[in-house]
Amino acid sequence: MRNTVGILLAGGLSSRFGSPKAFARVDGVYFYEKVYKALDAVCDQVIIVTREELMPLFAKELDLVTDLPDIKGQGPLAGICTAMKLRQAAMYMVLPCDMPYIGPEETNAFRQLAAGTKHVTGVQTPDEKIPLFSLWKGSFAEDLERAINNGNLSVFDFLASLETRWIDASVIHQDQGKFRNINRNTL
Amino acid sequence: MARQPLKDQLGRPIRDLRISVTDRCNFRCSYCMPKEVFGDDYAFLPKQELLSFEEIHRLTKVFVSMGVKKIRLTGGEPLMRRGLPELVKKIFSVEGVEDVGLTTNGLFLKQQGPALYEAGLRRLNISLDALDAELFGKLNGRGVSPAPILENIDFAKELGFEIKVNMVVQKGVNEQEILPMAAYFKNKGITLRFIEFMDVGNDNGWSFKKVVTKKEILSLLQSEYILEPVEEDYYGEVAKRYRYSGSDEQVGFITSVSESFCSSCTRARLSSDGKFYTCLFAVKGYDIRELIRSGMDDEELLEAISGVWKGRSDRYSDERTEQTAKSRKKIGMSYIGG
Numbered sequence: 001m002r003n004t005v006g007i008l009l010a011g012g013l014s015s016r017f018g019s020p021k022a023f024a025r026v027d028g029v030y031f032y033e034k035v036y037k038a039l040d041a042v043c044d045q046v047i048i049v050t051r052e053e054l055m056p057l058f059a060k061e062l063d064l065v066t067d068l069p070d071i072k073g074q075g076p077l078a079g080i081c082t083a084m085k086l087r088q089a090a091m092y093m094v095l096p097c098d099m100p101y102i103g104p105e106e107t108n109a110f111r112q113l114a115a116g117t118k119h120v121t122g123v124q125t126p127d128e129k130i131p132l133f134s135l136w137k138g139s140f141a142e143d144l145e146r147a148i149n150n151g152n153l154s155v156f157d158f159l160a161s162l163e164t165r166w167i168d169a170s171v172i173h174q175d176q177g178k179f180r181n182i183n184r185n186t187l
Numbered sequence: 188m189a190r191q192p193l194k195d196q197l198g199r200p201i202r203d204l205r206i207s208v209t210d211r212c213n214f215r216c217s218y219c220m221p222k223e224v225f226g227d228d229y230a231f232l233p234k235q236e237l238l239s240f241e242e243i244h245r246l247t248k249v250f251v252s253m254g255v256k257k258i259r260l261t262g263g264e265p266l267m268r269r270g271l272p273e274l275v276k277k278i279f280s281v282e283g284v285e286d287v288g289l290t291t292n293g294l295f296l297k298q299q300g301p302a303l304y305e306a307g308l309r310r311l312n313i314s315l316d317a318l319d320a321e322l323f324g325k326l327n328g329r330g331v332s333p334a335p336i337l338e339n340i341d342f343a344k345e346l347g348f349e350i351k352v353n354m355v356v357q358k359g360v361n362e363q364e365i366l367p368m369a370a371y372f373k374n375k376g377i378t379l380r381f382i383e384f385m386d387v388g389n390d391n392g393w394s395f396k397k398v399v400t401k402k403e404i405l406s407l408l409q410s411e412y413i414l415e416p417v418e419e420d421y422y423g424e425v426a427k428r429y430r431y432s433g434s435d436e437q438v439g440f441i442t443s444v445s446e447s448f449c450s451s452c453t454r455a456r457l458s459s460d461g462k463f464y465t466c467l468f469a470v471k472g473y474d475i476r477e478l479i480r481s482g483m484d485d486e487e488l489l490e491a492i493s494g495v496w497k498g499r500s501d502r503y504s505d506e507r508t509e510q511t512a513k514s515r516k517k518i519g520m521s522y523i524g525g
C-alpha cells in the first residue's frame with residue numbers, strides 16, 4: 001500500500017475562462033502542472049481525476065483517471081471517492097487544479113502541520129474554509145459513495161459528518177495570496 | 188559618527204536595540220495576542236505605516252553611533268515579514284554591529300531559515316511553551332502541535348544556527364512542562380530559558396499569582412539535576428544562567444518579575460511603525476518615523492534620539508506592585524516585540 005497519494009482534482013470546467021481550468025496558465029505554466037508539482041513534493045504518487053475529453057491534453061506519463069461510472073459527474077466528492085477506490089493509501093492529500101499558487105513549500109508545511117489528523121484536516125483563511133485543500137487519513141471511499149448515492153454532494157456536509165480539523169492558512173504561509181482560488185477570485 | 192557611549196539619567200548606556208519588524212503573527216498566544224482581541228477582523232498596520240528596510244537600515248546606523256552593538260529582530264512574528272533576509276544583510280553591513288539575533292515562534296524556519304543563514308544570521312531564539320500537543324495547541328491559539336516547531340529546531344541546528352529556546356511559564360497552565368522541556372533540550376544540547384510571565388500588554392489576565400518565579404523553577408529542576416551558577420557574560424546580560432553539573436549544557440532564567448534587572452538595562456526598542464520605546468513597559472513611544480519621513484538628516488536624527496535616551500529614567504519592573512500592574516496602561520507585546 002502506498003503511503004501518501006496525492007489527488008489532483010482536474011475535472012472542472014471554468015465558467016470564467018470558458019475553457020478547462022486545468023489548462024489555464026500562470027507564468028506560462030498550466031495550472032495542473034503547478035498543482036501537480038506541489039503534490040508530487042510530498043506524495044509517493046499523484047493521481048489526476050479528470051474528464052474523458054481532457055485526457056489527451058495531459059502529459060502522457062501521468063496517472064490519469066475519470067470518475068467511476070456509478071458516480072460520474074457528481075462533483076468533487078466523486079473525484080475523491082474515485083481516487084480512493086482506485087489507489088489504496090494510508091494518507092491522501094487533495095488539491096484542486098484551480099489553486100495554482102500552492103507550491104511544494106506550502107504542501108510540505110501543510111503535511112507537517114496536519115500530522116495527527118484523525119479523519120480530515122482542511123485549510124481555512126479568514127474569509128473562507130477550503131475543504132478541497134485537505135489531508136485525509138486513509139480511505140473514505142465507502143462513506144463517500146454512500147453520501148453520493150444519497151444525493152449529498154456537499155463537501156462541507158460530508159466533512160461535518162467526520163472529525164475535521166481546520167488549519168489556519170497563516171500558519172502555512174505568510175502570503176495569503178497563495179491560497180487564492182482562481183475560479184472565484186480574479187487573477 | 189563614533190562618540191562616547193550615551194548614558195541615560197541612571198547612568199545606563201545604550202547597547203541593544205530590539206527592532207519589531209511586523210505587528211502580525213500567525214499564532215494567537217493567549218498571553219500575547221489573545222484571540223478575543225486579535226480576531227479575524229483585527230486591523231493590523233498597513234504596509235506604508237511599517238518602517239521600510241531602508242528606514243530601519245538608516246536608524247540602525249544612528250543607533251549604532253549612539254553605542255548600540257547588538258540588534259535583535261522580533262515582532263509579532265518576524266518571519267511573517269517578507270524579504271527579511273534582505274534586512275538582515277543590510278543590518279550586518281552597518282559598521283559597529285557586533286551581533287544580530289532573531290526571536291521567532293519557529294513555524295516558518297523551513298521556508299526562511301536557509302536564506303537567513305546565508306544573509307549572515309547565526310543566532311535564533313525560538314519560543315516554545317510546552318511539549319504536550321494539546322496544551323501547546325491551546326496556548327498558541329492555532330492548534331499547532333509542537334512537532335513542526337521541534338522539527339524546525341533540528342532543521343535550523345543542522346543549518347548551523349546557534350539556538351536558544353524560550354519558555355514562558357504560567358502557574359496552573361504549563362508548569363508541569365518544565366521538567367519534560369528541560370530534559371528534552373538538555374539532551375539536544377540546546378539552552379532552555381525560562382521566562383517569568385510578565386504583565387506586558389493589557390488583556391492577558393496577569394497577576395503575581397500566575398507567575399512561577401525563578402526560585403520555584405530552579406528548585407523544581409534541582410529535584411532532578413545538580414545545577415551550578417554561571418558568571419554573567421557581559422554587563423547587562425538579562426538571563427541568569429546555570430550549568431548542569433558535569434556537562435556543557437545550560438539553562439537560563441529571565442526574571443523580569445522576581446529579580447528585576449532595570450538597574451543594568453541597556454535596551455532600546457523600536458516598534459514596527461517606528462516608535463522608540465525606552466522600556467518594555469513604557470506607556471508612550473517617541474515617533475521616529477515621523478522625524479525620518481519629515482526629511483531630517485542623520486545628524487538631526489541622532490540629536491533627537493540621543494535626547495530621548497539621555498532623558499530616560501524608566502525602571503518599571505523595580506517598582507512593580509500588584510496595583511501598578513493593574514492600573515498602568517500598557518502597550519501590546521506583539522506590537523513592541525518583547
Ligand SMILES: C[S@@+](CC[C@H](N)C(=O)[O-])C[C@H]1O[C@@H](n2cnc3c(N)ncnc32)[C@H](O)[C@@H]1O
Binds near residue numbers: 264313382385
Ligand atoms: C512577543 S514575542 C515576538 C517574537 C516571536 N513571535 C516569538 O514568539 O518568539 C517575543 C517573546 O515574548 C514572549 N512573551 C510574550 N508575552 C509575554 C508575557 N506576557 N510574559 C513573558 N513573555 C512574554 C514570547 O513568549 C516570546 O518568547
Ligand code: SF4
Binds near residue numbers: 212213220
Ligand atoms: S508570543 Fe510571539 S508567537 Fe505568540 S502571539 Fe506573541 S508574537 Fe505571536
